[in-house]
Each structure stands twice: as structure tokens, then as C-alpha cells.
Amino acid sequence: MNDYVVFFDSGRDPDPQLLGGKCASLVSSTTAGMPVPPGFAVTTRAFDDFMDGTGLRAQIKAQLAEIDAADLTRIDAVCTSIRESIESRDVPADLQRVLRAGYDELMARCHGDVPVAVRSSATAEDLPGASFAGQHDTYLWLTRYDTVQQHLRRCWASLYSSRAVTYRLTNGIAEDDLSMAVAVQKMVNARIAGVAMTVDPANGDRSKIVVEASWGLGELVVSGQVTPDNMLLDKVMLTVVRETVGDKRAELVPDPASRSLIEREVGPERRSVRCLTDDELMAVATLAKRAEQHHGCAQDIEFAFDADLPAGSDLLLLQSRPETVHSSGPKAGERTQNPIPALKSFPRPSELTVPPGAEGWDELYPYHLLFANSPGSEEKFWFCDRYHWPTAFKPFETGVAEFALKCLGQYNTRHLLVPPANGIEFKIHLGYLYMSPVPVPEDEITSRVPEFERRSGHYYRNWEDLLDRWRGKVRSTIAEMERLSFAPLPEMMPFDDIVSGKATDGSEVLLENYDRLIQLTYQNWQYHFEFLNLDYLAYLDLFTFAKDAFPDIPEQAVAKMVQGVDMELFRPDDELKRLALMAVESELQSAFTDTDDVDGTLQAIRDAGGEEWLAAYEAAQDPWFNFTVGNGFYGHDKYWLEHQEIPLAYIKDYIRRVDEGQQIQRPLDQLTAERDRIIAEYRALLDADQTAEFDAKLALATTAYPYVENHNFYIEHWTMGVFWRKVRELSRLFVAAGFWQDEGDLLYLDRGEVRDAIFDLVAGWAVGAPASGPTYWPTEIERRRRIFEALDARRPQPALNTPPEQITEPLTQMLWGITPEQVRQWLADDRDDLAITGLAASPGVVEARARVVHHADQLSEVQDGEVLVTTYTAPSWGPIFGRITATVTDIGGMMSHAAIVCREYGLPAVTGTGDGSTTIRTGQLIRVDGNTGRVEVLEN
Numbered sequence: 001m002n003d004y005v006v007f008f009d010s011g012r013d014p015d016p017q018l019l020g021g022k023c024a025s026l027v028s029s030t031t032a033g034m035p036v037p038p039g040f041a042v043t044t045r046a047f048d049d050f051m052d053g054t055g056l057r058a059q060i061k062a063q064l065a066e067i068d069a070a071d072l073t074r075i076d077a078v079c080t081s082i083r084e085s086i087e088s089r090d091v092p093a094d095l096q097r098v099l100r101a102g103y104d105e106l107m108a109r110c111h112g113d114v115p116v117a118v119r120s121s122a123t124a125e126d127l128p129g130a131s132f133a134g135q136h137d138t139y140l141w142l143t144r145y146d147t148v149q150q151h152l153r154r155c156w157a158s159l160y161s162s163r164a165v166t167y168r169l170t171n172g173i174a175e176d177d178l179s180m181a182v183a184v185q186k187m188v189n190a191r192i193a194g195v196a197m198t199v200d201p202a203n204g205d206r207s208k209i210v211v212e213a214s215w216g217l218g219e220l221v222v223s224g225q226v227t228p229d230n231m232l233l234d235k236v237m238l239t240v241v242r243e244t245v246g247d248k249r250a251e252l253v254p255d256p257a258s259r260s261l262i263e264r265e266v267g268p269e270r271r272s273v274r275c276l277t278d279d280e281l282m283a284v285a286t287l288a289k290r291a292e293q294h295h296g297c298a299q300d301i302e303f304a305f306d307a308d309l310p311a312g313s314d315l316l317l318l319q320s321r322p323e324t325v326h327s328s329g330p331k332a333g334e335r336t337q338n339p340i341p342a343l344k345s346f347p348r349p350s351e352l353t354v355p356p357g358a359e360g361w362d363e364l365y366p367y368h369l370l371f372a373n374s375p376g377s378e379e380k381f382w383f384c385d386r387y388h389w390p391t392a393f394k395p396f397e398t399g400v401a402e403f404a405l406k407c408l409g410q411y412n413t414r415h416l417l418v419p420p421a422n423g424i425e426f427k428i429h430l431g432y433l434y435m436s437p438v439p440v441p442e443d444e445i446t447s448r449v450p451e452f453e454r455r456s457g458h459y460y461r462n463w464e465d466l467l468d469r470w471r472g473k474v475r476s477t478i479a480e481m482e483r484l485s486f487a488p489l490p491e492m493m494p495f496d497d498i499v500s501g502k503a504t505d506g507s508e509v510l511l512e513n514y515d516r517l518i519q520l521t522y523q524n525w526q527y528h529f530e531f532l533n534l535d536y537l538a539y540l541d542l543f544t545f546a547k548d549a550f551p552d553i554p555e556q557a558v559a560k561m562v563q564g565v566d567m568e569l570f571r572p573d574d575e576l577k578r579l580a581l582m583a584v585e586s587e588l589q590s591a592f593t594d595t596d597d598v599d600g601t602l603q604a605i606r607d608a609g610g611e612e613w614l615a616a617y618e619a620a621q622d623p624w625f626n627f628t629v630g631n632g633f634y635g636h637d638k639y640w641l642e643h644q645e646i647p648l649a650y651i652k653d654y655i656r657r658v659d660e661g662q663q664i665q666r667p668l669d670q671l672t673a674e675r676d677r678i679i680a681e682y683r684a685l686l687d688a689d690q691t692a693e694f695d696a697k698l699a700l701a702t703t704a705y706p707y708v709e710n711h712n713f714y715i716e717h718w719t720m721g722v723f724w725r726k727v728r729e730l731s732r733l734f735v736a737a738g739f740w741q742d743e744g745d746l747l748y749l750d751r752g753e754v755r756d757a758i759f760d761l762v763a764g765w766a767v768g769a770p771a772s773g774p775t776y777w778p779t780e781i782e783r784r785r786r787i788f789e790a791l792d793a794r795r796p797q798p799a800l801n802t803p804p805e806q807i808t809e810p811l812t813q814m815l816w817g818i819t820p821e822q823v824r825q826w827l828a829d830d831r832d833d834l835a836i837t838g839l840a841a842s843p844g845v846v847e848a849r850a851r852v853v854h855h856a857d858q859l860s861e862v863q864d865g866e867v868l869v870t871t872y873t874a875p876s877w878g879p880i881f882g883r884i885t886a887t888v889t890d891i892g893g894m895m896s897h898a899a900i901v902c903r904e905y906g907l908p909a910v911t912g913t914g915d916g917s918t919t920i921r922t923g924q925l926i927r928v929d930g931n932t933g934r935v936e937v938l939e940n
Helices: 016-031 042-052 056-064 074-089 095-111 147-159 161-171 279-295 393-416 442-461 463-483 495-498 507-549 557-561 569-584 600-609 611-624 645-659 668-684 688-704 707-736 743-746 751-769 773-793 810-814 820-827 856-861 874-879 897-905
Strands: 003-006 039-042 116-122 138-142 180-187 190-197 208-215 229-234 240-244 250-255 259-265 299-306 313-320 382-384 421-429 433-437 835-837 839-842 845-853 866-870 886-889 908-911 923-928 935-939
Touching: 003 095, 003 611, 003 856, 016 039, 016 042, 016 116, 016 180, 016 279, 016 611, 016 866, 039 095, 039 116, 042 056, 042 095, 042 180, 042 229, 042 259, 056 074, 056 810, 074 161, 095 180, 138 147, 147 161, 147 180, 161 240, 161 393, 161 495, 180 688, 190 279, 208 279, 208 820, 229 923, 279 299, 279 313, 279 751, 382 743, 393 421, 393 433, 393 507, 393 845, 433 810, 463 507, 463 688, 463 707, 463 845, 507 557, 507 688, 507 707, 507 874, 557 668, 557 839, 557 897, 569 611, 569 874, 600 645, 611 923, 645 874, 707 743, 743 773, 773 820, 839 897, 845 856, 856 874, 866 923, 874 897, 886 897, 886 923, 897 908, 908 923
Parallel strands: 845 866, 866 886, 886 908
Antiparallel strands: 003 039, 039 180, 116 138, 116 180, 190 208, 190 299, 208 229, 229 240, 250 259, 299 313, 382 433, 421 433, 835 935, 839 908, 845 923, 923 935
């Protein structure tokens, strides 16, 4: 209107010298499109003309020259005199006319006579180095112009309040050129109000946002008369790091009868529950970030949700000023060392009872895998690995666990010399695998560092070349495994063998091929870990850096920094999607009516002119159908190559979803955009000397990351698929010879017993007498079967003995999610019967019906929109992730398959719950919060 009154939406330059700090911020925020309630500034020009016209400026300067910062009594007396002088003077008539016109225009804009707030806005406040928060006056719910004029002078006078003058003296702020503007702003009918800071004032962590909120107007929060809710959020991920619900005993609300504010008691139904919903909390945090980005420094904002506005449009920004408190706290990256609570204990192995019918179970397994033969094992902490081995072992299957864990350990302990971590000791108890990380003695850690750096550095510097060689080694081993055969021995040797003097009968080939099959499988398991531990260490190095730079950074924030990359493990699922899209384009949908009939389905496709599709289908099988619905560790796992009804059923489901207009591809563009945003925002919060280090660690982790999943295809799926096919081929010789009835019965023998059985078989064949096997093994296998079924029917104890205070082995943390904190949750006495906690592995919140899956054969029961609740997820479950809305697993860390795939599909995930799959029931309505790691049962 002129230089006396400036409306917030006037487009004027937000000059603090004309508008004061508060009004300049409101003008700037309004211009930027932020939701500021309408209002105007009575400028410093009005204050200056008032002070000069009344002669008060010279008088006040003389009075202030006589005071000392230490003489509080004198300050109070002088300031009282000054304020009385200002408040007693009349506002000049020309200023009154302009002020009245501004007030009338504001009422017209608000379509009626609305209450206003009158708020001080000094030129020395809301500065990056001095906020003057609470030093000057604010008056609320003023309803008449004459009242507004009266409180205008009170705001001017507050420039000389005792606390403001003392603050200026203490902070060395000169009195010369000080001035005061005043904000006149539509009053907000706040149902919730509070403050938010875009830095953690406790430690100066710029990656955090602190929100405090309570019911009603925010004055009770600002003045400290109520204990508000306090929430700490990660600024980049907008996830809650921790929260405290305050005792919000009272609220300040308008009273329509008196047209004033009253304080009233808050009822018990609202007093001790968080006043902000999740969506409202996210909206406040987003607004605070927006204010920080606009103003270019950390901000302290005041906000309110207006009860008179519709949901979604009711959040208003009342004030935004530079945050100045954090410099008094610890520096960013400094951690507060909280005392570690005493750890409770799980049962000892010897304290667990043997299930009825499983007596003699320990005779099924190798002596070195039993606790009874391992001194000291009753004192170590052990956790049950149901991530890889969710069911009890048959004797032959223990060999896979031995290979995997022995080879894992050798790379930590003998190849790389990882400074704090050796391997993982392993035992079998009551049919299940238990593992215990082996730490390096503290006095040996330092001496291992140079050698570890030399060895790991060689791999990291030559990663791609060495990985290409690795693929060649693995594929060559698989090819040799494929060439092995277990053919029946002939009734008599060919005459040509007599003539040639061959002098062998072929039985040596059976023994050699069996030994070679074991050897080659063991060889690929050694190759398996050549890169895997380095991969986790590269990620763990980035994770540790991020944790040091940003205390309490969500683990999923670091994980998202490496998401959205193309991995070979996704290739089998991608092939199914490609074939589904091709079938739709070729209008072959009707041929997929009964995919359980593989031959019938393929013939129907051929009859429909789908020769091109069949060629593509055939080409996809090598190697991508060497994929199991399990994880490759059990002899009963079904592979796509041998059970093509499985991939055909997945293709059928993809066809249905495409015809329904669903998006079946991973949202790669969305994932990479989110990844790049997260990286950029955290990177911008780092000091200059940290940026290069962060870039280097991120580059290394990104390079190594794909191997976390890719190794699964080459080893667990492809290698083990060939291995189990050859084992079944060998077993069929025994079935034909009457040793046992089913090819799966071989699994009830251990590795050495199979070799003995081969010699029994060939010896009986060679001498023309019955072998002993057909008499001995059927009864013995049936006995072992009963023991196994009794073991498999009981859920294993999740852990044994007392957890350690620290776990340093990288796979234990990243893959299994075994940390002292997580184990403590398993042991907690005060667990909520309707809530389960685990690791916040992939962000998002979903409410949906649960589908509990204990075995891969149950996957066909999963319906669109359900939450998958399971012990673990296998890589080949990829087609299910496009159908579900969230995942909950019993075990698994940030780098477990469920966590990785859910992040890649944009689904919430909570892993490592311990007992989610047995606590939750199919059909229950549950709420999965992947931001906090909490699963709530909404219908019990």
C-alpha cells in the first residue's frame, strides 16, 4: 500500500531493514508459495517516523547509555520507563489512516471480521547468529481495530523489554539503527500447533528434523506450559528415528462466546496419544525442509493445522527463522554413549527337550556338528539360521551347510584377514543349523589391517576383471558337473572291452563321478565367497561412514544409495515378464488355461501359431531356468527347468496382470531418481573434506553391490540345481536295485554312507550275489524318516545362550540382521501381543490382509494385495513381489533378499522379526510400517 504497510503477498523485496526479520521471512515464504496465513507488515518506516516524531529516540538513547549488562535492577527500571513512554504516545493520524486501510483490506480478504495476531518483527531478530526467539511480544486473537492499534505500540515497546535489551547487551548487538516492524496476520484456529527445526539441536546433526507438537495453539508449547510430543526424523528419508509422546494436559483454543482464547484441559483419550498422524508429521517435515531450502540455512519454524480448512490444505506456516541453538550442543557425528543394558539369555542347547519320536536324532549327523562333541559351545551365543535352512536337515543335506559356512569362514580368516572378524562356527542341534560369529582377539586386530588392505585393495582395484574371471571359473565348473553321469552297470562287459584289454568294469566311474560331483560342488562354493565378503565389507564401510557422519541415519537410507541397479538375479524374472508381454502381443492368452499341463500348454501355443514365442521360451531356459522355488540348499527344492509348470504359471499370472493394465516391470526410473535424490541430499549435508571420502566409498559400494544377489544365481541356483539333478540320477540306480523306494530317500544317508552304498551296490553286482543295501536301508531310512519328521514338526529355538555385546562379522549383521539390539527384542518380556518389531528394511506403510507362507508350494495361494509373511524369501519368488503389498520375515538383515527385492519393487518390508510367521495368521488385517520396523495386528 505504501512504505507503512506491506502485505505478505505484495511481491515486495523481503528487506529485513524495512520489514524486520519475522515479516521479511513471511513475505519471502509467501512469495515462494508456502502456506502462510494472509497478513501485512507495519514496516520499520512507521516505527521510525513514530519514534522521531515523538522525540523518543534521542530520549531512549540517552537512557540506555547509562545501563550495564550486569545491573539487572537498573535495566528493569529503565526498560519499564521506556515502554511506558512508547505505549502512552498517540499514533500519528497519517499512520492511523494507512493502518486502518490495511486492516480493513485484510478483513475483506478474509471475508469477514476475523481475529488477528499482532507479532513483533525487529530488524535484529531472526538472524543466522541471533534469533531473539521469545524476546519480543506477540498478541493473539485480537478482534477490533482499536485493539490492534493498541497492541501495535506494545510490540514497538517490546523492543525495549528487559529481556531484549539484556540479550543485545550480552550478544554485543549495538542499539544504533535498531527498528521494529509488526506483523498483523489472520489468526489460525489451530487444532494442532508446534515447532520444527531442520537440525537436531542436541548435537547439530543437519540430517535430522525435530518436530514438537501439541493440541490447540502453539503458545503453550513455546512457553513450556505443556510437554509436547517430540519426534526426531531423518531429513532425507522422512522416517521417524525416535519419538516421545508428551503429556499434553491442556490446550489453548478460541472461545466463541467471549471471542477470546481460553485454556482447557485435554481429555484422556487425546492427552497421551501422538497428536499428529503419520501423514501430518510427514507434511510438517516436508514444509520444514522446503523452508530450509528456500532460506538457505537451518530453520526453526512454527506451524499449525487450521481446523477451519479442509484436510490436506490445513497445514500453515506461521514463522520461519534461522535456527541458532545447535552450536551449543555436541558436533555432528559425535555419539552419545548410552549404557548397554544387561543381556538376558536364551536356553542352553542341553536344556532343550528332544521332540517325541526324535530320540537318537544325533546319530543322523556328523560328529563334528554336534554341541556334545564341541567343548565350550554351551557358553557361546548361537543363532538359528532359518534364513537359508528353514526346515530340519536330512543327513545328506548337511553337506551343503558345511561347504557354505566353511568357505565363508576361509575368506574372512585365511584369504582376506578381515581385521575384526574370523568366520562363523556352525553346529546342528535337533535338526537345525546354529551359527556363532568368531571374533578376532582384540590384540590381533591391528596386525591384520595392513595385510587386509593389501589383499582387499587388489580385488577392489581390479574388481571387474577379476569378476569376469570368476564367472569363467564358475561356469566351467558347472559344465564339468553337467558332463558327469551315473549310468547303470551292464549285465556283462562288451566284447570290445575284452579285446581292447580295458580291464575295468565301469564301477570305478560311479565312484569317481560321485567323488568328483562332491569335489566340484565344493569348488564352486569356494568360488562363491571369493567376492561376497568383500562386497558386504564395501557396503559396511559406506554404512559406517554414513553412521559417523549422520548419527541415527536410517539403515534403509544407506541401502537406497545403491538401489536401482541391474542385477543378474533379476534376469529369470525379467525373462518371464518378457515372455508374458510377447504372449499378449501375439494374442496367445487362451493357450495358458491349464499351465499345470506343461505339454498341453506348449502344444496349445504351437497350435495358436506361437512358434516364435516357443523359440524365445526355449532360449530363455539356458541358463535362466536353473532357478529353484526354494534356495537350493535342500534336495526337495523344485527347479524351473524340471518343473516347467512353475515358470508357465508365473507367465500366466503376468499375462493376467498385463491384460488388467497393471505395470509388471520394476519401477527402475523411480528407484534411480529416489537413489540420486537421497545421495545428493546427504552429500550436500557433508563438510567439504568429507565429500571426497563419501564419493569414493559410495563408488566402491555401488560397484560391488550387484554381487550381493548375483552370486545366488550362479551358486545356490545353477550349481546346486545341477548338483541335485545328478544326486537324483545316482539315487535312481539304487531305486532300481531295491536299496530304497524313492529317489529322494538317498537324502537320509550322509555323504560317506552314499559312497559306502555305491561300493555295496557294485560289489553285489560284481560278484553276482545280493547286495546288503536292499535288506538294510529300507528299514533304516524309515527309522530316520520318523526322526526327521519329528524334528521338522517343531519350530527351532531362535537362539542359544547369552548374546554378546558386539557382533563384528559383516554377513551376520548385513545378511541375517543379527545384532545385540535385535536379539534383545526377541528376549523382551514386555512385548506387545498385537505388535511385532524387526528391522525397518524397506520404507512405506501398508494395511492389508496377511498371507503366511511356510513353504514355496504355498506361493500359489498368495492373492493380489496381501502382505507376504514368511520365514524367509527366496530369489525365485520375484513374480510374487509384483502381487503383494509388503513383506514380513522372521530373519534377515538390510542385505537379505527380502530387503533388497522389496526396495527394488518399492514395497514396505520388516525383516528379522524372529517369530512373525508364527505369530501372525493368514487373513488377519495387519499394518506393516517399513519406516520403523513395526508390524501391528489390527484384528486379533
